[in-house]
Amino acid sequence: xxxxRELRRILELVxxxxxxxRYCEHLRSRHPGCRLxxxxxxxxxxxxxRYSRPTRCC
Amino acid sequence: xxxxxGWSAVGLLGAGSFGAIALHRQEPINAMWLILAAVCTYxxxxxxxSRFIAVKVVVLDDRRATPAERLEDGRDFxxxxxxxxxxxxxxxxxxxxxxxxxxxxxxxxxxxxxxxxIIGAVLGGCVQDFVILFASMRRDGKSLGQIAKEEVxxxxxxxxxxxxxxxxxxxxxxxxLVVTNALKASPWGTFTLAMTIPIAMLMGIHLRxxxxxxxxxxxxxGFVLLMAAVVxxxxxxxxxxxxxxxxxxxxxxxxxxxxxxxxxxxxPVWLLLAPRDYLSTFVKLGTVFLLALGILAVRPSLSMPxxxxxxxxxxxxxxxxxxxxxxxxxxxxxxxGFHSLIASGTTPKLISKESQARMIGYGSMALESFVAIMAMxxxxxxxxxxxxxxxxxxxxxGTDAAAATATITSWGYPVTEGEMQSLADMVGEETxxxxxxxxxxxxxxxxxxxxxxxxxERMMAIWYHFAIMFEALFILTVLDAGSRVGRFVxxxxxxxxxxxxxxxxxxxxxxxTAFLIVAGWGYFLYQGVTDPLGGINSLWxxxxxxxxxxxxxxxxxxxxxLIKMNKVRYLWVTLVxxxxxxxxxxxxxxxxxxxxxxxxxxxxxxxxxSTLLQDGGMAPEKAAEARRLVFNNRLxxxxxxxxxxxxxxxxADSMREWLAILRRRKVAVLHEAxxxxxxxxxx
Numbered sequence: 001x002x003x004x005r006e007l008r009r010i011l012e013l014v015x016x017x018x019x020x021x022r023y024c025e026h027l028r029s030r031h032p033g034c035r036l037x038x039x040x041x042x043x044x045x046x047x048x049x050r051y052s053r054p055t056r057c058c
Numbered sequence: 059x060x061x062x063x064g065w066s067a068v069g070l071l072g073a074g075s076f077g078a079i080a081l082h083r084q085e086p087i088n089a090m091w092l093i094l095a096a097v098c099t100y101x102x103x104x105x106x107x108s109r110f111i112a113v114k115v116v117v118l119d120d121r122r123a124t125p126a127e128r129l130e131d132g133r134d135f136x137x138x139x140x141x142x143x144x145x146x147x148x149x150x151x152x153x154x155x156x157x158x159x160x161x162x163x164x165x166x167x168x169x170x171x172x173x174x175x176i177i178g179a180v181l182g183g184c185v186q187d188f189v190i191l192f193a194s195m196r197r198d199g200k201s202l203g204q205i206a207k208e209e210v211x212x213x214x215x216x217x218x219x220x221x222x223x224x225x226x227x228x229x230x231x232x233x234x235l236v237v238t239n240a241l242k243a244s245p246w247g248t249f250t251l252a253m254t255i256p257i258a259m260l261m262g263i264h265l266r267x268x269x270x271x272x273x274x275x276x277x278x279x280g281f282v283l284l285m286a287a288v289v290x291x292x293x294x295x296x297x298x299x300x301x302x303x304x305x306x307x308x309x310x311x312x313x314x315x316x317x318x319x320x321x322x323x324x325x326p327v328w329l330l331l332a333p334r335d336y337l338s339t340f341v342k343l344g345t346v347f348l349l350a351l352g353i354l355a356v357r358p359s360l361s362m363p364x365x366x367x368x369x370x371x372x373x374x375x376x377x378x379x380x381x382x383x384x385x386x387x388x389x390x391x392x393x394x395g396f397h398s399l400i401a402s403g404t405t406p407k408l409i410s411k412e413s414q415a416r417m418i419g420y421g422s423m424a425l426e427s428f429v430a431i432m433a434m435x436x437x438x439x440x441x442x443x444x445x446x447x448x449x450x451x452x453x454x455x456g457t458d459a460a461a462a463t464a465t466i467t468s469w470g471y472p473v474t475e476g477e478m479q480s481l482a483d484m485v486g487e488e489t490x491x492x493x494x495x496x497x498x499x500x501x502x503x504x505x506x507x508x509x510x511x512x513x514x515e516r517m518m519a520i521w522y523h524f525a526i527m528f529e530a531l532f533i534l535t536v537l538d539a540g541s542r543v544g545r546f547v548x549x550x551x552x553x554x555x556x557x558x559x560x561x562x563x564x565x566x567x568x569x570x571t572a573f574l575i576v577a578g579w580g581y582f583l584y585q586g587v588t589d590p591l592g593g594i595n596s597l598w599x600x601x602x603x604x605x606x607x608x609x610x611x612x613x614x615x616x617x618x619x620l621i622k623m624n625k626v627r628y629l630w631v632t633l634v635x636x637x638x639x640x641x642x643x644x645x646x647x648x649x650x651x652x653x654x655x656x657x658x659x660x661x662x663x664x665x666x667x668s669t670l671l672q673d674g675g676m677a678p679e680k681a682a683e684a685r686r687l688v689f690n691n692r693l694x695x696x697x698x699x700x701x702x703x704x705x706x707x708x709x710a711d712s713m714r715e716w717l718a719i720l721r722r723r724k725v726a727v728l729h730e731a732x733x734x735x736x737x738x739x740x741x
Contacts, residue, residue: 008274014145014343015336016404017273018133026132040270042133047327049134052546052562053201054399056335056532056539057153057390 016055018046065105072098079169079364086359089435092168093353096176096431100424103180108188108420115620115628116192118412123736125198126410135199137410137738140417147405148422149339151187151397152346154233154497154533155390155605156430161496161503162598163387164437164445165375167365170384171434178385178392179427182635186609187397188419189616189632194402195415196730202402206615206708208729209622214711218611219551221704222399225604226544227575228697229396231582232601233533234319235593238311238583239495240526243488245304246291248311250527252304253287254334254534255318261333273336280337284531288523295486308587315537316580323541323572331538338532345528349432352507362438362445367470374450375494376595377657382646386602391430393639395608397423410738436503437496443473444481444490448499451592452492462491484515485522494592501525544575585690588683596660596694599650603643603698607705610639614712621716622726640709647702651695660695664688 013019020042027034037045075095079087112118126137138146163171194200200208203222207215241247260283261276269275294300306314322330371379376387390396401419409415437445446466447455455462459475466473482490485505490498505521513521546562548571553560559567586593613636620629653659656666667688671681718724 010139010142010145011274011340012271013138013142014149015273015277015339016146016149017271017336019136020271022136023132026130030132038270040266043265043271044328046133046271047332050404051327051331051539051542053403054396054539054543055150055404056536057151057155057394057396057400 016046016050018042065102068098068101072102079172083364086361087168087364089353089358089360089439092172092360092431092435096172096428099176099180100428103184104420104424107180108184108416111185111188111420111631112413112416115625115631116189116623118192118415120411120413120740121736122412123734123738124195124409124412125406125731126408127736127738128731128734129198129407135407138408140410140414143405143408143414144418144422145343146408147400147418148425149343150400150403150405151394151422152342152426152429153390153536154236154529155394155396156426157433157500157529158233158236158496158598159388159391159602160430160434161437161500162375162449162594163384164362164434165366165368165373165449166380166384167363167369168360168434168438169364170369170380171388172431174384174388175391175427175430175434178388179423179430182609182613182638183391183393183397183427184420184423185631185635186393186395186612186616187401187423188416189619190398190612191401191406191419192412192415193616193619195406195409195412198731199404199407200402202398202612202615205402205619205729206611209618210615210708210712210715214615214708217704217707217711218615219547221608221611221701221708223544223547223551223575224697224700224704225395225608226540226547227578228582228597228601228604230319230537230540230544230579231586232594232597234312234315234537234579234583235586235597236495236497237530237533238308238315238587239493239592239594240497240501240530241306241311242308242493243305244295244526245301246295246486246523247526247530248304248306249294249300250284250287250291250523251530251534253290254284254337254527254531255330257283257287258330258334258337261337262329265333266328274340276333277336277340280333281341284337284341284527285524288520288527291523292486292519309584312580312583312587316576316583318534319537319541319580320572320576322538323545323576324569327542331535331542334531335535335539338535341528342532345525346429346432349436349504349507350428352504352511353432353435355511356507358435358439358507358510360435360438361441363442366442371655371658374446374454376599377655378599378646378649378653382642382649383599385642386599386606386646388430389602389605389609391427391433393606393609393635395605395610395612398608398612411736411740433500436500436507439503439506440499441473441477442471443467444477444502445499446471447473447478448490448493448502449496450492451494451590451595453590453592455492457492459489459491484518486519487522492592494594496594497526497529501529541572541575541579544578545571548575585693589687589690591657595657596691599646600694600698600701603646603650604701606639606643607701610636610643610705611708613639614709618712618715619728621719622728624726626720640705643705644702647698650698660691660698664691664695667691 078091129135203219206218261280455465504525508521509518616632656663719726
């Protein structure tokens with residue numbers, strides 16, 4: 001099942017959804033004490049970034 | 059030694075395939091020769107040419123930290139595995155363009171389009187994508203507009219921004235027209251596409267509230283529902299009461315798509331746009347992969363000749379000779395300026411080592427070019443008579459089936475009413491005559507290839523509607539995303555004149571700018587559906603010119619950067635494709651404006667119609683339509699002229715900068731981000 005989870009992560013990254021676990025990891029190691037966003041907040045933040053510039057081509 | 063032998067074999071195989079293509083003139087050729095010639099060319103070009111660019115021209119440096127490493131913040135800047143970045147980049151650049159363009163260009167025969175797709179990609183498109191990706195990566199992921207402003211000057215920067223909006227409007231209009239034409243009088247297709255809206259919303263709610271960010275899971279759920287909608291569409295089409303609910307003519311569909319586009323661009327992204335984007339991304343990747351497998355399994359013969367009689371410029375799908383029109387009809391798949399916007403966006407912020415830009419930039423475009431080759435194959439497996447019956451507008455071949463088949467047969471491409479009807483029955487459509495825009499004939503080709511390997515003729519209808527849904531799905535995604543981006547760019551631009559308009563949180567500003575963008579493409583869309591020649595005729599070349607002009611702008615910026623990097627010796631790498639695109643687009647623009655043949659020149663058509671109007675004797679409603687057409691043709695001519703002018707401004711502004719640097723009147727200042735030594739291990 002580990003490879004299945006890895007495949008899911010890869011496809012989510014290819015789709016452009018960002019990597020929530022990695023972001024939390026980053027915040028914990030570089031900015032300890034900083035409040036971690038919820039998965040929902042992170043998801044919306046990624047969408048805001050994604051659709052403010054051309055991300056889909058003809 | 060083994061390596062040299064291997065590459066020699068690839069080279070020989072490629073050369074042999076081109077030889078086979080050259081020798082097959084009067085008899086049908088197997089699609090495998092085209093595929094082999096293309097793949098071998100991509101491999102050799104990737105191995106040698108992209109390496110030359112990476113090592114000698116832009117000099118990628120793995121000891122230099124990329125923005126993903128220097129600015130790592132866990133969300134925008136994240137060093138990511140190169141295969142993931144490549145997948146992400148490919149998914150972003152591959153859209154409906156490389157499928158539709160080759161289908162339309164097939165009217166000239168398979169040869170001109172195929173050669174342009176292969177050569178244009180390895181020497182032009184891949185180079186553009188790679189160099190712009192490199193430039194943006196060295197500048198912390200800045201956009202093309204910002205790079206143009208910093209490296210060339212404010213005039214070029216502002217012009218580039220303005221060009222992007224105008225190009226976006228034409229692009230959105232023409233792809234909306236493709237969907238409209240694919241769905242008109244098709245209850246099955248319309249039902250399926252209508253269902254994508256509640257399906258996407260369901261996914262959106264799932265992703266927002268139930269399982270945030272689990273996009274694969276939501277997409278699988280969406281895909282199952284989508285397939286149910288494709289299959290259920292057959293039931294709708296066969297039930298007269300339901301069929302009537304989903305049967306619309308082109309005008310009604312166009313108005314609905316415009317209303318939808320406006321709603322989608324002001325709704326929150328999580329509700330509709332984002333979930334459908336995920337769904338269409340995965341469906342697209344899956345279908346492209348399946349199509350490649352299908353072609354390999356079936357190895358179909360091409361029925362279309364290498365060159366048709368329409369190389370003389372009298373074609374029914376679009377008017378004009380191979381030069382320049384084959385080169386603007388196929389933009390995506392060979393060189394697509396739009397890619398430069400993607401390559402200077404999210405992708406450069408994810409690259410962990412500079413050398414990976416080669417695979418991600420050059421490699422992804424080679425892959426997209428291969429998608430275009432597959433589209434060409436899918437279009438050319440159809441009997442030419444059928445291809446022309448599907449793709450010729452009623453304004454040229456006549457509205458009734460007998461007249462259309464007689465005209466097309468008289469061109470030397472025999473087709474009968476019976477054949478067309480049985481094909482229409484087989485794919486579950488009322489009629490397949492005059493279904494312009496490329497999507498229906500591509501769907502027939504794809505259905506033909508898929509049903510030959512899976513399911514046989516009984517599955518033809520399902521595959522056809524799957525293919526229509528697949529194209530319509532991501533066209534609508536581009537429409538939503540494009541309208542939204544257009545809105546942001548316009549807000550940015552208008553914000554210079556009146557501050558509140560620039561604020562993305564100010565609701566009246568949002569609605570106003572969204573309205574302006576949607577009204578812009580909506581106008582051209584409506585113009586297209588009411589055009590007696592089907593609209594694709596005039597709008598697709600306009601789109602091609604626009605897209606190639608953006609490519610010329612991107613290559614112009616790239617050339618400026620090479621000069622500043624002191625690489626004058628290798629300037630031809632970007633300068634030659636840039637000059638070629640400037641020549642092609644300026645010629646096409648001039649012909650679209652001033653050609654004496656009313657089928658090619660907008661102004662000639664306007665003059666022809668106004669002469670008819672002056673002669674009098676037209677019925678009042680005919681006269682009103684003619685007056686509108688006169689106005690629209692003049693408008694199209696003006697838009698073409700504007701595009702041509704914008705590019706000349708950017709080229710002139712850049713050349714001024716080049717000369718100043720080359721004559722040492724000005725010190726070349728490169729606006730790259732600071733050099734920091736990389737600590738990352740290679741992956």
